[in-house]
Each structure stands twice: as C-alpha cells, then as structure tokens.
Amino acid sequence: MVNTKDDAVNKKDIIYLLEKIAIYLELQGENPFKISAYRKAAQALETDPRSLSEIDDWSTIKGIGKGTQSVITDFLESGTSETLRQLQEEVPEGLIQLLDIQGLGGKKLARLYQELGIENKADLKLACENHKVAELKGFGKKSEEKILTGLLSLNEQPDRLPFDAVRGVRRSIETALANMAFVERFSIAGSMRRMRETVKDLDFIISTSAPNKVKEQLIKLDHVKDVIASGETKVSVVIEDQFDVSVDFRMVADEAFATTLHHFTGSKDHNVMLRQLAKSRGEKISEYGVENLATGETKTFKSEEDFFNHFDLYFIPPEVREAKGEFEHSSTFNRLVTLSDIKGDLHMHTTWSDGAQSIEEMARFAEAKGYEYIAITDHSKFLRVANGLNEKRLREQRQEIERVQNHFPNLKILAGVEMDILPDGSLDFDNAFLQELDYVIGAIHSSFNQTEEEIMTRLFTAMENPYIKHIAHPTGRIIGKRKGYHVNMEKLIKKAKETHTILELNANPKRFDLSSEWLKVCQEHGVKVTINTDAHSKDTLDFMAEGVGVARRGWLLKDTVVNTWPLAELEAYWKKKQE
Template structure:
C-alpha cells in the first residue's frame, strides 16, 4: 500500500498540467459556442491539440476573426468559465478556467484567420513541412500570411504568384495539397497522401448506426434496459448492444449464468415492442488468466455477440499477456476485443502487450477490435489504427456506457477513428440494421 501510494503521487506529478480530452471538452465547446454567438466575431474555431483530438491536452486554443478585438477579448476574460486572467494583450489573451486548464484566445483579422488557424492547430511537425513547401515555391508562411521570401537586399520574386487564401482549404491548395483534416495533422504521412490525392474520406459522427458494449443495472450500470434503449433511440441510433459484465468481474456485479439468461429473455421480449430499433444481447466476458473465457462456448453461443476483455492479472509479462489475449480472441464465439491495452489515461499505464501480434491475430481470426470511446480509455489508441487497417482488421466504436448520458461519448471514439485514418467502411457499427446482424454472425460461421 505504501508503494502504491508513492506510485500514485509520482504519477500525479508526472501528469501535472495534463488533461484528458473528455475532461475539458464540455468547457471547450461551451466557450466555442459562446464566442460564435458574439456579434463581433465573424469566424471562430478551436485550434491546437484539442482541435486535432489528441487524447491528452495541456491547454485550449481559440482563434477569432474580428474587427473589434477589444470587445471579443473583454467578453472572453469575463466568461463564467474563466477563473483568472494570466495575461492580456492586443492579440493574445491567456486565462485559467475553473477546471484548471489554461486557454488562449487569439484575435486576428479576417485575412489573417486561415493562416492563424492552420498555424495554431499544428502539429509543429506538420507545420514545418508546410513551411518548407512554401519556401520551395519562393514564399514564406507564418501565422499571419503567405508572402514572398525576402533576401538581404530585397524581396525575392516568387517562383509563382501567391494565390488568394480565404480559408484553410485554399491555404492547402496553394501548397498543391488537398485539404488535410485537423485530426491527421501529425506528420504521419498525411502530407504525402494529400499531395497525391490519397487522403481517405474520414468517418463522420453521423455515419454511426448503432453501438455495442453498454451496461445496465444488471451489472455496474446505472440505468435499466428500457432506459438505455430509449436513450439510444433519442440519439438516432438503430440498435444498441447490451454487454453487462460476466461472473468473474465480482467488483462490477458480474452476472452468473442464470442472471445472464434472464437478461437475454428480457431483451428478446423488449425487442417485440420496437419498430425499426433493436437491442442485441451480449456479454462482456472476462478473459481469464490462462486466456480461457468466463462462460463456456455453449452459453456464449446463445448470445447475439460476445465482447472479450481483460479485467484482472494486469501485471503479466508481455509474452504471457499477449498469448492470453490471442487465445481468447481465437475463440469463434468472440466478436470483438474491448479496451485492448487496459490503459486509463493519466492514471494507469497500458499493460505489457505485443499490440502488432494482437492485430495480426485479430486479422487472422476475423475478430473486431474496439475503440473504447470512454474518455479515460480511448483504447485502442489512434496510433495503431493505420496498421490495423492495413491488416484488414475491422473497428467497432463503443462508449462502454454505464449510464444513458455516456452514450454521447461516442463522439470521442469518432475522433480516435479519424486520427487513425478510418472511414465508414472500416467501422462495423456504420452498418445499418438489416446488415449488422449477418456481420455479427460472420466469425462463428468461419
């Protein structure tokens, strides 16, 4: 316990000044909405790592085009979310919000707006490549404008005329690039893809038709089947998968066989009352230490789908943990692997795991891999999805919702998918009702 306490203190010190994306999103969106409604603000956007949907952010950035910078700045510093003013200048103002995160406002002219937005969105590495492309054309690119390169004696004549730039799309076009969505701006191949017209059409939130991996009061959820179904329909979803914990998750009120079967019967009965909506009966089945599953195959075969996940023995050596998970997902009853690395952002590191080996096994067995959209997880991390996509692994985005309000966290999962270069064709729960049923049964039929 003393060792755990020391570890917790060290962990907090290490992550000081860092915030989970989900912890600051409500404040960021409220500030954005309010700035957009200001009569003197003509164009408004977030920027920085928040706009790029990084899982961890250190501050928030807002860019506003206005002819009345003083009025917009005054509105910003007096906003109800602002706890204190750190610094205030003519074009940049920094404040601290009640949550503890700092927020920067930059007020610019309409002409400067696309350059400021691109520059302050980043990433730094992405911007360096853009500036080099500008230099190759005889231009210099900064946060305010594109202009001819200057030599010691005079402005150097650019290789070609600088085109008019009114928005980010035109800025990228000036550099002979397709528009690059903010989520991709990490200098991870997006520049080359944009130059060659190979950028994918990324997943949009409205592409999702349903979701899986949701909990009810049958285990550690806060809402009933009926309440979860109603909330899903309110969001416009066509289906919802219920996957309460299995019996070995004692801490989460895991279900024994009798309770599982009672729930399945309740779901089947409830489905008779729906038009154009369906609940799918599943279970979040614990992967035991040796890679076996918490229920036998016969029981799992009674369900519409099965979620496999690790909730114990996190300290296994990498080879053993990898073997454990591969054994589990090799079972034809397992539909997808949930929160594959077990990380809890800013509080628990991922367990030792050979992720490429897991991806390879998922590809071979036809097992989907989850993007767990809960902001404290966002797992599997976006950095792994280009590899998973290359191997043909299908993604499923789930909120791991333990209450009706958590269904809306699907939004965070979409951000991860977009950062991972995923399209609607890569994400299984973009399939509508009528097609998702056969997709769920596919692995069992292999």
C-alpha cells in the first residue's frame, strides 16, 4: 500500500479533534447543546463502519451537519483546524486539566477564568489559598476547600484505573453486600459490568426496602477513606487500596432494580439512544421505570430482558452497550459466546516451568470446570527466568502427561509448549521436534523495543510455521503499564487469515490481549480466536469468565471462538495449516 491521505489523517484524528473542540467550548461556557452536538458528531463517526476514504458526503451521516462538516473538511485539506486554533487562542491550555477536578465543570471554570484570571493549576491554587474563590457568587468556603483538595490529588493517580487494579475491591464489596442485612439483590453496574478495560469508578445497584439501614452499613465498609455523598438513594465513598477507588451505590426498591441496573450500567450514549427511542414512542425512561406520557403510568420490569422486550428489542448484553450499533443488531446477540460454551483452555503453565500447580492438579481443576480438553503449555528453553523447558524435559513432560491422562478419561490433555519467538526471528525449536508435540503456541517475551518491521518479521515467521496453532497475547501489552510491542494489527490479522493461524484472547485481566476492538476486526475478517487463561495457578483458571466477557464486548459469536468447538473439529482446523 502506498501512502494515501488516509495514512496522514485517520478517522481517530477527526474524532479526537471534534471531542477536543467540545472541551474547549465547554470551557467557554457555550450552549450545552452545541457542545453535545460536537460530541455526537464524534460519536457518529466512531459508529460509522466505513473508513475515511469510503466517506465522500459527510453530511449524510446523522449527527454531522453543515458546521461539523466544514470543520472536518478544513482539517482534511489543511491538516489543522481553524476552529480549534481560534478556540486555543481564546482559552488557555492549562484550564483543560482542571476539568478533572471533582466538582469543577466547564461553567464554573469559565467563571474562574473570566473573573479571577485563573489559567492553570498554580493560579487556582493561589486563588484558593488567598480565599478569592470563596468570594465569588455561587462559590463558597466549602467549594474552595474541595477545589483545593481536588487540586492536590490531581496527579496522584490516573484518570481511569486498569480493570485488574479494581478487581479486588469489587470482590470484597460483593462479599460484603452478600452478607449485608436489608440487602435484597445487588449487582455491579457501570463500565466494570460492560467489561471495559479501564474504569473510572465502581457502581453497585442495591435493592432494599430499608435504604437508611443499608446506607449506615455502606459508609462503614472496610477501607472507606472518604464519604463523598450519602443521600436517600445514593452513597458515594472512596475506598483505599492500591489506588483510591471511588464507589457509588444506588439503593432502590426492588421493582425498580432492573431499570436502575440498566441505567447505571450505561454507557451514557447507549442510554441516550434508548431514551430517544422511548421518547419517540411517547414514553420516558428513568431509573425508576418507563413512564407512559399519555397516561402518566410508570411500568417496571422483573429483568433487563423484559425491559428491552418492552421496546421490541432483544436483550442487549451489557458488554455491547456502547451506542455502536447494538440496537440494529440486537437479534444476533443471543449467538455471542458464553462461558458455558467453552470446552477447553489451550494455554496454561505448571510447576514444570513457572506455574504453581502440577499437571495432575491442573487437569483436576479443568475437569471440575467441565472442560473436554486442555493444553499444558509451559515455557520453552529460551525463557530462562521462567524455567523454560528444553527438548529433553518436554519429552519427559509428555510421559508425565500420558501417565496423568490415564486418570482422566473424560479430559483430553494435550502435550504442548508456549514457544518463544526469538529476537532474531527464529524459533526456539526446530520443526523436527515441534511435530512431536500436540499443541504449539508462538509467543514473544523479549526485545519489546524492536521496530515494527522486526516485530512483524518475528510474528510472520511464527504464523507461517505449520506447527504453531496460535499466537499468544499478540500485542504483549499490560493494561495501564506497558504498551506492548510494535504490532501492525491490520497486517497481523490479514496474515492470520492467510495462514489459518488462530489469535489468542489472553484472559488475564492485566492483559486482555487482544482487546475487544481488535477481536471485532478479527471476526469481520474471518480470523478465529481462542480464549485462554494463561493460568499459572488453579485460581487463575477462573480468568476464563472475564475473557469471555471481553470476547462478548468484541461481539464474538460462539463459532469464532475455537475453544467452544469439539476437539475433533479443532483438529480438523489445525490440519489446514499444513495444507
């Protein structure tokens, strides 16, 4: 491919531009509907499946009109945006990060700028310390204190926390709620329920007929550092953990549980679309139910499913509620992969390399999960730090696997390896040896800083190898910590298709690699995916549930996920590589 205009400016750049303009307008105290028009335009682009070059008439996209179209054309033609440039002239750059302070929005910031000349953190801090802020109309002593503390904690932790960093807090809260008096039902909600890989906070919905009694218990939960709000229906606290985690609890009567759960699961954009739909039918959705505007009657629902059915929609799973076409496709979601579809786990470690359990133990736990097959895939010799296995030890391990196999008539244990793809592009074992193994994974664990070309050469070598069934954690990223190596995903997916190589969704919550976005692209290109836990201990075999959640977020149908297939079918697919 030669360089086209698409390479210079991509769709994401335009989306980012529109969102940035919205932020600046917010700081100018602009009409909120104008601001949201820019956000909607960005959203519309995000949802439109076409690439940049395939769109010729922008204004036919719903949400993009004359104004946003001219901003886009200007940007495409000149590479910059006059609209944004002007805004940047009028609004100081330093104000933007101040929007992250709790309780400070565009309007208040605009006034701080206009009336006190505040342009950045330092200005704001000084103004608070000199009590200038409290003197402003609409502000007061408490606002000033809040701004000051918000200011101090601004850089202490990232805006969004990695999924894995809040898993523990979620668990302990769920345990507490399960044992809490006056709690009838509860559920996680918010972006955690939607399986986003980073979250801003945790949301829980609780049904109770004694909200005050529950409230008293909530603010006394373990490790509560701060109580942000505690009203009749809403309690917000900050839990002290590895990071400070904000947790919102919503308490409702049981009949409103389903609608409240839906409401606080979001996404916000999904909710807006559904509310618009309701409105066009003469109804109004709130967390308390669906009101018929003609009769004033409010209908509640036993389940979210009933709620969707009321609008003549099939159930839309939480993972796909992102206003990215889920309403149009609601009839296909009953075919999304589920945990009960999973028949095996094709990536796990034992004490032979860096795992905590023996082969026999792993087999026992896998059998308890009802699996039909697993692959034991310890590291290969290159990975010394993980006690990687050489040819000799792998042959010994096969004997042990065969011994264990005799005790598990209903579970096929494949003798495999997670083989390193070496920095020079060669593989850790030759083909003569690889053909002795039942299952070979290709993986990169070294030289992360190589150029895209070097990385792609390594990956392509592995994919062209007839014995390598799948590529483990294809990008090598650790969410919130490490970007991963320089993979060109489009090329990787194309190559996977050509070579019948399966790509992994590594279900370790630190990784979720591939991401749901790329999984979707895989499926669109007919590339098969395997969801594996990469378990290093018995408990981490449970990552499968979260992996399936990420797969669902990527709209993966059961058929795309090869470890939902019976073993015979899987073996037939592997043969394609050797043809």
